[in-house]
Amino acid sequence: VEFVRFGLWDQAYDAAGDVKNDPAEADNFVGADTRNFYFRVRDDNAVGAGSITINWRTLLAGGGNDDAPASQQLTLGELNTAPGVFVSNGVMLVTDDTDNAFPTDSGLLDPAADLVAVGMPDHRTRRGRIDGSVRGEYTDGGGVLCSVQKPIFRRAPDERRRVAVRVVSYTSGAAGYANARAADIAAHFVNANRRWNAIGIQIDAGDTVERAIPAAALDAADQYPGGIDSAEEQAVLADLIPITPDNTVTVVMVTLGGGNNAYTTLNRRAAIPVAGGPALNLGDRFFVFVNTRLDLENYTVSHEMHHVLFNRGDEDVERQYISFNTNPPDGYGVALPDVRIYRRFQNQYGDPDNDPTNANVVNWARHARAARFPIAGALDPAADNTTGNILVTPY
Ligand SMILES: [Zn+2]
Numbered sequence: 001v002e003f004v005r006f007g008l009w010d011q012a013y014d015a016a017g018d019v020k021n022d023p024a025e026a027d028n029f030v031g032a033d034t035r036n037f038y039f040r041v042r043d044d045n046a047v048g049a050g051s052i053t054i055n056w057r058t059l060l061a062g063g064g065n066d067d068a069p070a071s072q073q074l075t076l077g078e079l080n081t082a083p084g085v086f087v088s089n090g091v092m093l094v095t096d097d098t099d100n101a102f103p104t105d106s107g108l109l110d111p112a113a114d115l116v117a118v119g120m121p122d123h124r125t126r127r128g129r130i131d132g133s134v135r136g137e138y139t140d141g142g143g144v145l146c147s148v149q150k151p152i153f154r155r156a157p158d159e160r161r162r163v164a165v166r167v168v169s170y171t172s173g174a175a176g177y178a179n180a181r182a183a184d185i186a187a188h189f190v191n192a193n194r195r196w197n198a199i200g201i202q203i204d205a206g207d208t209v210e211r212a213i214p215a216a217a218l219d220a221a222d223q224y225p226g227g228i229d230s231a232e233e234q235a236v237l238a239d240l241i242p243i244t245p246d247n248t249v250t251v252v253m254v255t256l257g258g259g260n261n262a263y264t265t266l267n268r269r270a271a272i273p274v275a276g277g278p279a280l281n282l283g284d285r286f287f288v289f290v291n292t293r294l295d296l297e298n299y300t301v302s303h304e305m306h307h308v309l310f311n312r313g314d315e316d317v318e319r320q321y322i323s324f325n326t327n328p329p330d331g332y333g334v335a336l337p338d339v340r341i342y343r344r345f346q347n348q349y350g351d352p353d354n355d356p357t358n359a360n361v362v363n364w365a366r367h368a369r370a371a372r373f374p375i376a377g378a379l380d381p382a383a384d385n386t387t388g389n390i391l392v393t394p395y
Pocket residue numbers: 303304307313314324325326
């Protein structure tokens with residue numbers, strides 16, 4: 001293989017939404033993942049040894065260590081069918097410390113090993129980066145070091161993509177709501193990249209543009225209430241559209257009322273009348289309105305980006321999914337963050353690793369839509385000419 005990828009956790013959950021973590025590969029979230037991988041060593045001087053160990057870690061783009069835990073050890077078992085050839089159980093890369101901290105069954109069918117904590121021998125995940133690589137090292141009986149190093153994601157051609165996101169932060173009305181803090185805005189995008197990097201998408205936030213919100217965009221509580229084609233939405237879009245190029249996505253931080261955490265201008269909007277001038281049209285602009293005071297663990301920007309990049313709405317899906325999920329993550333009664341809640345992308349319609357038309361949901365972010373409307377049902381129809389976006393660019 002020329003590259004590895006991040007695990008999808010697409011075989012990870014049982015019917016109750018809990019993680020499958022048993023010794024057999026088929027019953028293990030790492031062992032069965034579509035994007036796991038294996039280490040393999042051939043050592044003719046170790047025939048009959050039964051097993052050997054290697055070390056494995058992830059590297060930064062510049063070559064320095066990234067996730068290099070206290071023990072990097074992994075056991076490779078000798079194949080009965082090929083003496084001197086040793087193969088590991090499946091291992092997997094993840095994008096953040098929450099996923100990485102989840103214990104993994106060693107898969108060695110050794111009851112003493114059972115669940116292995118992060119940092120211990122035979123832990124089967126490492127945290128990596130979209131521009132990083134993974135490295136394995138084996139020292140044979142003669143003290144000779146052999147190594148293998150592969151990039152995370154295919155680089156030739158580069159399968160990774162970028163999305164530039166504009167950022168506007170509004171001050172709000174007579175109540176004097178302040179702009180979102182720069183650190184909070186930055187944290188939203190760190191969270192978003194933890195999720196979207198898993199499928200090869202890098203989200204780049206531009207500099208924050210601070211503006212005073214138009215008075216006509218505020219309700220009686222001095223909050224922006226949202227609402228498709230409401231007078232308040234038309235007032236805020238009339239402020240935003242003239243400063244926003246077509247075919248762009250903008251995250252708008254605002255004190256959002258009306259019980260909204262966030263929403264995206266996904267569906268068709270009426271033309272906005274302008275006194276003494278031509279009407280304004282939304283065109284291919286996406287605005288993602290995000291409440292300034294949100295809890296970051298709700299992964300709001302990450303979720304809203306699926307509306308933008310898939311050009312699709314919400315659906316009632318299993319709790320592990322961040323895309324399409326119509327239920328907020330804090331509604332499941334589980335303390336966040338948790339590997340079972342609001343972190344994965346649906347893998348439907350076949351093999352996402354062999355999908356030249358990007359018809360699989362995992363790949364919808366790189367599917368180039370030919371039209372924006374009408375937007376089909378959320379998840380069930382396969383990709384059509386309105387699926388995806390024309391916002392992603394080469395990495
Ligand atoms: Zn949604």
